[in-house]
Amino acid sequence: MVAVNYDNDTITLDNATSWTIGDPVSYLYEGNNPDIGAYEYIPEVCDDEIDNDYDGLVDCDDPDCDDPPQIVDGPDKVSNSEELSDNESAPTSVSPVIWAVAWEFEDDYDTNDCCSTAPTVAWDYRTSDNESWVHNTALRFQSYGVAHFDEMDDGDYQFRSSVTDCDNQTTYSTIRYITIE
Ligand SMILES: [Ca+2]
Numbered sequence: 001m002v003a004v005n006y007d008n009d010t011i012t013l014d015n016a017t018s019w020t021i022g023d024p025v026s027y028l029y030e031g032n033n034p035d036i037g038a039y040e041y042i043p044e045v046c047d048d049e050i051d052n053d054y055d056g057l058v059d060c061d062d063p064d065c066d067d068p069p070q071i072v073d074g075p076d077k078v079s080n081s082e083e084l085s086d087n088e089s090a091p092t093s094v095s096p097v098i099w100a101v102a103w104e105f106e107d108d109y110d111t112n113d114c115c116s117t118a119p120t121v122a123w124d125y126r127t128s129d130n131e132s133w134v135h136n137t138a139l140r141f142q143s144y145g146v147a148h149f150d151e152m153d154d155g156d157y158q159f160r161s162s163v164t165d166c167d168n169q170t171t172y173s174t175i176r177y178i179t180i181e
Pocket residue numbers: 044045046047048049050051052058059
């Protein structure tokens with residue numbers, strides 16, 4: 001082996017060779033200590049009851065089988081149900097609301113077999129003179145979370161939304177500033 005390209009995951013040999021699973025691979029090294037050497041990377045298969053990538057975690061216990069949720073849009077302030085229903089895939093049953101914030105998320109809960117429950121959505125707020133967040137459950141409409149502020153006092157707030165998947169992996173949005181008046 002004369003070169004390793006870590007960007008492309010390729011190795012260069014000085015002559016043609018054949019290689020079968022389990023054969024050792026050695027690599028001439030420079031310096032005081034050998035490199036880690038070559039190893040065969042096998043991705044985890046999530047439903048075969050085998051620890052395919054040798055990290056000690058099998059199938060759904062392996063985080064490779066369950067990515068954290070992503071917030072793909074928002075959170076954005078919406079003032080009534082019409083704004084939401086202008087978007088074809090958005091929730092339509094949020095009225096009556098005066099002030100609400102909505103965000104769209106993605107999660108792999110419906111594409112892997114490790115989880116049969118949908119993520120939960122939540123929102124936190126705080127005022128500028130208070131460091132601790134007040135936590136609230138949000139409403140979920142398919143892949144949207146919606147926070148209602150019906151009972152909040154007028155004022156300026158910091159707001160963040162979150163999505164938690166079946167494995168308790170929580171993704172927070174960036175902090176937004178909202179004014180309720
Ligand atoms: Ca497996």
